[in-house]
Amino acid sequence: MAVARTVVVKAVNAGLWSLQRSRSRSLQQAQTVRALSAIMSPPSKAVVYEHHGPPDSVTRLIELSPVEVKENQVCVKMLASPINPSDINRIEGVYPVRPQVPAVGGYEGVGEVYSVGSAVTGLSAGDLVIPSPPSSGTWQTYVVKDQDMWHKISKDSPIEYAATVTVNPLTALRMLEDFVTLNSGDSIVQNGATSIVGQCVIQLARFRGIHSINIIRDRAGSDEVKERLKALGADEVFTESQLEVKNVKGLLSNIPEPTLGFNCIGGNAASLVLKFLRQGGTMVTYGGMSKKPITVSTSLFIFKDLSLRGFWLQKWLSADKAKECRDMVDYLLCLAQEGKLKYEMELVPFDNFRTALDKALGKLGSQPKQVIKF
Amino acid sequence: MAVARTVVVKAVNAGLWSLQRSRSRSLQQAQTVRALSAIMSPPSKAVVYEHHGPPDSVTRLIELSPVEVKENQVCVKMLASPINPSDINRIEGVYPVRPQVPAVGGYEGVGEVYSVGSAVTGLSAGDLVIPSPPSSGTWQTYVVKDQDMWHKISKDSPIEYAATVTVNPLTALRMLEDFVTLNSGDSIVQNGATSIVGQCVIQLARFRGIHSINIIRDRAGSDEVKERLKALGADEVFTESQLEVKNVKGLLSNIPEPTLGFNCIGGNAASLVLKFLRQGGTMVTYGGMSKKPITVSTSLFIFKDLSLRGFWLQKWLSADKAKECRDMVDYLLCLAQEGKLKYEMELVPFDNFRTALDKALGKLGSQPKQVIKF
Structure with a gap:
């Protein structure tokens, strides 16, 4: 990730500044109110886009400041996340459902619980989790979301399948x-x-x-x-x-x-x-x-x-289908774990994100699914 | 119908001979077995095609010999029958369901009962009837079919709507x-x-x-x-x-x-x-x-x-839907009779069939539905 720091500077000078500023502001508030009790995430390396457009030109790899992990929230250290065609369409701005920019790329993935807020039950450090229903922002090293957004899966789940099972x-x-x-x-x-x-x-x-x-x-x-x-x-x-x-x-x-x-x-x-x-x-x-x-x-x-x-798939990813969705994910992961469901993937270190993106964009011919490994 | 007799001669010399021969044979048999008791239809003027092809070149107007009206059959004097696009497709041979050639054209229509076989109940001379479900061969002056094939409709039904209601x-x-x-x-x-x-x-x-x-x-x-x-x-x-x-x-x-x-x-x-x-x-x-x-x-x-x-529509015209089909026809004819359902048609004397066919084929620009009046 040799270019990361340079990009950070550029990004802060551009539209991403507001994203970082809001993180900083909430950090300051948290510090004021809860003083030393606040749990903070580590800084997070993330693939971010400020505008919609060709993914290979609008995405930047930057470092985001730590954010507070609120009492009902869970900080997850991401382990793997794929580059799906719908991720590309979201960045291009041609997908009907897309996050507001600036945004972190990615929609599904798997991670390990890093820290939990004081009111969190049922999840603890080391648990293997996926965002379920999936949601934007999985292309980064640490993700903080409400505990309800995380689905705990078997620790024996193969990481690359857990990262790609939901879509x-x-x-x-x-x-x-x-x-x-x-x-x-x-x-x-x-x-x-x-x-x-x-x-x-x-x-x-x-x-x-x-x-x-x-x-x-x-x-x-x-x-x-x-x-x-x-x-x-x-x-x-x-x-x-x-x-x-x-x-x-x-x-x-x-x-x-x-x-x-x-x-x-x-x-x-x-x-x-x-x-x-x-x-x-x-x-x-x-x-x-x-x-x-x-x-x-x-x-x-x-x-x-x-x-x-x-x-x-979107209609299966609504909040009212969360339980069914998680049951199906468990079923599919069980098959994967038993070796009964398999498919070709290429695991790519996060540092090689650019190459993985080019492959996902079809610039290097037919390639297996690109899965980022953090 | 100036050309009818000439066409008959040509047709008998061609493939239609077999159709007429079978009618003649059944006539002879009937005469032998039942002697003078057999009821015969009048001769029928009909639009017949021997081969599939362009309707304006493969159809011929001929006179068919009388046929026996068997004990469970009804002879109907046709009053009106439309030229529908599906009739044209049947003659062209591009319709998935089509009668064997040689065949008489037409698929729906309305007529008046002319004579009934000895075992027929529920229908008598003068009744207004339509073939229901519709079936091939309505472009002729007299049609003989089993009594079950005819649906008696209100005598007040407007003829042109009765002729066109089923398709x-x-x-x-x-x-x-x-x-x-x-x-x-x-x-x-x-x-x-x-x-x-x-x-x-x-x-x-x-x-x-x-x-x-x-x-x-x-x-x-x-x-x-x-x-x-x-x-x-x-x-x-x-x-x-x-x-x-x-x-x-x-x-x-x-x-x-x-x-x-x-x-x-x-x-x-x-x-x-x-x-x-x-x-x-x-x-x-x-x-x-x-x-x-x-x-x-x-x-x-x-x-x-x-x-x-x-x-x-074919799936609604099967024998097991006959009752439903007739109920719907009655409903639609009731609306037509009350003036609540109307549409443009052009009633054309049978003698002008060629012109009506040209209009139905779109050779004379946009035209209302052509309905042959016998």
Whole structure:
């Protein structure tokens, strides 16, 4: 983190000053009122953005001053946090729900309780916790939040899975539940099968006896990718070009036509999902990696009776769903701990954040999920 | 019908010979077995097609020989039958459900009972009936079907509405029921508002206190069209070009954002329906008059939570829904009889079928629904 101090100076001179000033002011107040009794967080190294824009130009790595840990608050030393596409969209300012700037990046992660306020019960130093529902500001070394915001997880949870469980695996779990009643023996089809959601869909479907038909991009090494996905439990894996045939269903051996499809790409890759769906099937869009729209013929709606829906995890992250959300996280972490749910990630030291960001932005070709390790 | 006899000769020499032969054979058999007791239909003038293809070149007007009216059958003298887009698609061979060729055109209509078989109860000469569920072969002067296929309607039913009630008005009625629970004060949006379905949607919505936002094409006389639709009960009518603004919802005065939209056009006209829909809204496609697909951005699915569905009346025309279907037809005909449900039609003598077909094919510009009067 060689550039950190320089950046701090620049940042303080810019809009971040107000953020730091409010921290300082609350610190002064706390000191006045509670004198020596106030518990303070350590200073925190954070990835901050003052304006919305391209993440590689608007983010700065700075050090934030200590803040008070109030009586019902918990200070957590962050251990790991991923760079998700939605984190990038939040920084770009194109995400419908986004924190006010200046803001610290990141939305999910895992940490260890560092200190607790005097009124905190149920959490103590050393506990492994995740923010649940997830919330902004996980790309920093110390996070202070109300105790209710933290969910204590098993100390045996694998750190990288705990850091990433709330966004992508939960999306896969919900999408298999929220749209169509699937029974053992049914099948689903998805594009973007190498994404974390895609890998989780394969495995979670498999546990329930549901077959998966998977579509991947044409690229060097696609045979190897196919084998990897099949090792996770994929029944069929096709590259897009393999599906440029009239009757894609003729390619399926002993798998029923899928009643549910997932699309995270758009454009032609979405049309390929539609091609597989059975009469009355549903395609759920949860991402648009190609930035291309979805185009559908009239007859697919009228005569094939297809439904097109969308999935946004946000509706599962509201306060009234907190209990359900935590139960699902525990279930998924349990699977991960047992080695039954796995996906590719690259753990990256915080000092290499810039490179991790470039990889997450796709500037260095196809890369596994980038997870910052603090 | 000056050309009828010539066409008969040609048709008998072609594929239609088999159709006529089977009628002749059954006639001979009937004559042998039941001698003079057999009731025969009159000869029937019919619009027949031997091959699928462009309706204006593959259809022929011919005279079919008399057929036996069996003991449980009813011979109906047809009074009127419309040319619907789905009739055209059936002849073209692009409709998923189509009769085997050679076939008589037409799918719905109204007629008067001409004669009944010896075992028929509940229907007698002079009764007004419609085929319900509708079935192929209504473009002819005499139709013989089993008694169960005919639904007796009030003798006071307006003929042109009885002829057209089962396809378009029923579509409007079902689409307002089958997708979203609408309450009084809610609103819907639709394109193709001048179609019969469109006009029925406006009126049926109005009866339930539901506002309608209507989109029409830009064309000469659009102000007059707007007034006509408003006279039917439309709350708002916009031409497509009026909606080329960022915030279409700003154009609405005192109408809530619609939760349900209907699309029968595709392309840009479908996108305009989507623009109006509220968060979580549903667009139902029931036609594709522009022959252009529907294009939707990823974010409309994910963040606006829109659902895209399709409607095909066919599912309401199965034997197990016959009772419900007839009840709805009675309801709609009652409204028509009271002048509460109306739409534009042009009644055309059967002799002018060719011109009516050209109009229905759009070869003579925008025209009202063509209804053949026998």
